[in-house]
Amino acid sequence: KQEVTQIPAALSVPEGENLVLNCSFTDSAIYNLQWFRQDPGKGLTSLLLIQSSQREQTSGRLNASLDKSSGRSTLYIAASQPGDSATYLCAVRPHGGSQGNLIFGKGTKLSVKP
Amino acid sequence: DTGVSQDPRHKITKRGQNVTFRCDPISEHNRLYWYRQTLGQGPEFLTYFQNEAQLEKSRLLSDRFSAERPKGSFSTLEIQRTEQGDSAMYLCASSLVSHPQYFGPGTRLTVL
Numbered sequence: 001k002q003e004v005t006q007i008p009a010a011l012s013v014p015e016g017e018n019l020v021l022n023c024s025f026t027d028s029a030i031y032n033l034q035w036f037r038q039d040p041g042k043g044l045t046s047l048l049l050i051q052s053s054q055r056e057q058t059s060g061r062l063n064a065s066l067d068k069s070s071g072r073s074t075l076y077i078a079a080s081q082p083g084d085s086a087t088y089l090c091a092v093r094p095h096g097g098s099q100g101n102l103i104f105g106k107g108t109k110l111s112v113k114p
Numbered sequence: 115d116t117g118v119s120q121d122p123r124h125k126i127t128k129r130g131q132n133v134t135f136r137c138d139p140i141s142e143h144n145r146l147y148w149y150r151q152t153l154g155q156g157p158e159f160l161t162y163f164q165n166e167a168q169l170e171k172s173r174l175l176s177d178r179f180s181a182e183r184p185k186g187s188f189s190t191l192e193i194q195r196t197e198q199g200d201s202a203m204y205l206c207a208s209s210l211v212s213h214p215q216y217f218g219p220g221t222r223l224t225v226l
Binding site for chain 1: 170
């Protein structure tokens with residue numbers, strides 16, 4: 001059974017710092033991995049999607065990497081801003097079997113202090 | 115196109131009542147998903163449709179839950195005889211096949 005773990009559960013940093021969020025998954029047979037942002041009481045906003053054949057994806061100050069063989073992904077946020085404060089969720093889409101659902105971690109709650 | 119929409123955004127009900135939620139996907143998306151999220155947890159998959167066909171249901175979807183997508187466009191999720199344990203955020207997402215899922219704002223259900 002695929003399980004997704006995110007470490008740390010919470011992180012507080014001063015504005016301007018670079019930071020890394022970690023995601024690990026137990027089964028390397030994935031179709032893709034997706035990082036989401038969730039603001040309190042709101043839905044999810046997709047940040048980056050990495051296909052299983054890719055190593056990384058970049059969007060602005062965000063860079064996500066994928067090491068499928070070791071079951072790990074990282075989300076790197078450069079020059080953090082208070083507006084980056086949110087919960088960041090990692091989700092994998094399993095390869096084979098169910099083609100529909102995403103399996104999520106519990107998220108990392110990020111707080112960026114001015 | 116304004117993305118995935120869900121209605122209502124908040125619902126408070128008493129235990130034992132039935133509730134129904136609606137999701138309107140992005141218009142050209144043929145896949146529609148329902149997830150449930152409780153406080154401090156990531157979303158958990160409930161079910162998904164491709165067009166009007168319900169292709170998969172999670173074991174989380176008990177007999178009290180039913181979802182429909184009658185014309186392959188909007189979907190409804192009904193919970194019968196609600197229990198306090200049903201209190202959660204219910205999220206809808208849509209996508210094209212093999213493309214990223216786009217999520218709606220969710221419906222927060224509180225069962226008293």
